[in-house]
Amino acid sequence: MFQLVFVTGLSGAGKTQALRSLEDLGFFCVDNLPPALIPKFTELCAQSAGQINRIALVVDIRGGEFFDTLFGVLTELRNSEIRYEILFLEASNETLVRRFKESRRRHPLNDDMLEGIMEERTRLLELRGRADRIIDTTNLTNQQLKEELYGIYGSDSDASKMVITVMSFGYKYGLPLDSDLVIDVRFLPNPHYEPSLKNFTGNDPVVQEYVFKSPVTSDFMERLTELVEFLIPYYIKEGKSSLTIAIGCTGGKHRSVTLANRMSDVLKKKDHRVIVKHRDIKRA
Known part of the structure; x- marks a missing residue:
């Protein structure tokens, strides 16, 4: 069974940690793949004779103007009958500011951290509305996020174990x-x-x-x-x-x-x- 998961959400909400956890679960993971390349990439994976049947792709505002083409790509995938799931990660403004300060990183949209976070929330609002799963990482440690993802995507779980x-x-x-x-x-x-x-x-x-x-x-x-x-x-x-x-x-x-x-x-x-x-x- 071919499984495609889009990992997206706010900068600093834990997408990198989520991708590492999914990689540990056997997903073929790619970070920041331009949306225009996604249909061809998924087609190649689907034709890999089962060698690559679980894919996790991080797509977020780092893609700049390319990110705005994502919705057209999602429509194209749906028309091609390729099933996918959107995993959206978020956290409170206070938590995101703290994480950026601890990592000494700047926000990708704005040097003013809080303004960047608010702008990103606005730009991701429609994508959040389309998400199949939303995880708020405000009060989650990396280990707790990992456990939650293992519970959702772990291959050892069967269909009868909710x-x-x-x-x-x-x-x-x-x-x-x-x-x-x-x-x-x-x-x-x-x-x-x-x-x-x-x-x-x-x-x-x-x-x-x-x-x-x-x-x-x-x-x-x-x-x-x-x-x-x-x-x-x-x-x-x-x-x-x-x-x-x-x-x-x-x-x-x-x-x-x-x-x-x-x-x-x-x-x-x-x-x-x-x-x-x-x-x-x-x-x-």
């Missing part, structure tokens, strides 16, 4: 755009109002003990687990290869983190492929 991402978040920072199921746990006892617990997180045993001390938490967790376990086979039957469960509380630091961790543990024990993320734990 990648389940369990994400905690804070409602005051907005809903996760890539979520399939959103669970509101703001009705549970809030450790934020306990002075001795306020500065801890749902990763700390004292907070977990406080949240689960309430009978309603255990009852809710049991019912939520039953619902998720009921839904998973039907999502797989529908053809979904990934599922994102977003669990939210007010700030994304205590209750949502506690329940996301517990949900992740339960699903892992049932032999599901699980990734856990805490989107807002450092912001609350």
Whole structure:
């Protein structure tokens, strides 16, 4: 089966790391190939008698005026019945600025780093809208990004093993755009109002003990687990290869983190492929 993945997104969001991870998974990887060459390149790979059947291509604004021809190339591929997937990587402005400063690199669009980032976001908006997968690397280490990509593209996974991402978040920072199921746990006892617990997180045993001390938490967790376990086979039957469960509380630091961790543990024990993320734990 021929597999073509376009890796794109914001500068500094982790495309280089993603390409290295895909290369480790057996993809034939090319960075910054001019879009005009993509149709001929994919044709040659498709005719390689199976020697090259997994390709990852990084395309981004470094291509300058060539990048603007990408949408025409994508249409050409579709008309040629060549299936492809777009993987879009992004991160918060603050994170991107920090990464550029740490690497001492300039932004490819503008010497003013923040202006360059904002301009790039605007130019990539349409491409982001076409993406099949969007990964926010703001709170991901290189290893965590690698694990997520392994979960999605790893050749050892079979079609029946869905990648389940369990994400905690804070409602005051907005809903996760890539979520399939959103669970509101703001009705549970809030450790934020306990002075001795306020500065801890749902990763700390004292907070977990406080949240689960309430009978309603255990009852809710049991019912939520039953619902998720009921839904998973039907999502797989529908053809979904990934599922994102977003669990939210007010700030994304205590209750949502506690329940996301517990949900992740339960699903892992049932032999599901699980990734856990805490989107807002450092912001609350």
